[in-house]
Amino acid sequence: MPRNMPIPDDATLTRRGHAVTQPDGRILVLACGALAREILALIDLNGWSHVDLHCLPAILHNRPDRIPDAVEQAVTQHRPGYARIFVAYADCGTGGLLQATCDRLGVQMIAGAHCYAFFDGLAAFAARDEVTAFYLTDFLARQFDTFVWKPLGLDRHPELRDMYFGNYDRLVYLAQTEDAALTEQARACAERLGLTFERRFTGYGDLATELARGLLA
Structure with missing residues (x-):
């Protein structure tokens, strides 16, 4: 049995700042929807005005095999508008596939097995x-x-x-x-x-x- 149960959720999209059409040094954090509140708080706390947040639905944790493809699609979609993308997911049950996807795409991600570990x-x-x-x-x-x-x-x-x-x-x-x-x-x-x-x-x-x-x- 997994250490914790899957977490279903609805799709979430949170953006900060103006609409982005050119990279101009802006960074996108691509995250699990379950982390939206905490990441927005950290963006405010640190004054990261150059950072936007896009969240994928936490329901993906019901099917972790789908997380790498969802992350890849989001990276491909948003990459033209940003200088850099950071993936705020841990492994989340993907068995190393998410890390392999991020390595192939040339984007960084959070270390660790899941959010319980890094919290x-x-x-x-x-x-x-x-x-x-x-x-x-x-x-x-x-x-x-x-x-x-x-x-x-x-x-x-x-x-x-x-x-x-x-x-x-x-x-x-x-x-x-x-x-x-x-x-x-x-x-x-x-x-x-x-x-x-x-x-x-x-x-x-x-x-x-x-x-x-x-x-x-």
């Missing part, structure tokens, strides 16, 4: 090796019903809970923000799944350093 910090996450932990980020805590509970059919068949989550012993909430209400939402998710709750404040973790590395290279 927690790649080295720390690998050292913990928490194979029995189910993870939530701020995004998933907000959208738990839409992206976990209902897609798995638990709203209609709660008896499926043990089939999906019987091998987990705790829910780890990797918090990007200090938000008491969101923490309580995450705690309630753990209770609904019958799991022990643990909150771990990560901030933006290695997402911040990986973005800075990619954008300032």
Whole structure:
């Protein structure tokens, strides 16, 4: 069973700045829709006025084999308007195919297996090796019903809970923000799944350093 469940989502497109018709030094961050809020916050925090964000639908995580092709199509579409493109995806279950695609296209991407790893910090996450932990980020805590509970059919068949989550012993909430209400939402998710709750404040973790590395290279 995968370390965490796939995350369906609707297509998301977020752009900053003016319409781009010439590269003129602008950079495009091509990202998973689940990271839009955090990446926009980092763009604002760092004053990266030369950076735009385009998000692909997080539902691609249901079929990670489709992520490399989707990224390639987006890179091909947007490349004429930008001096450089940075891919804000980790491997995300593609088995190295996304990295191979990015290498072939000559674009950088985030290191690591998935967003849980780079929010927690790649080295720390690998050292913990928490194979029995189910993870939530701020995004998933907000959208738990839409992206976990209902897609798995638990709203209609709660008896499926043990089939999906019987091998987990705790829910780890990797918090990007200090938000008491969101923490309580995450705690309630753990209770609904019958799991022990643990909150771990990560901030933006290695997402911040990986973005800075990619954008300032």
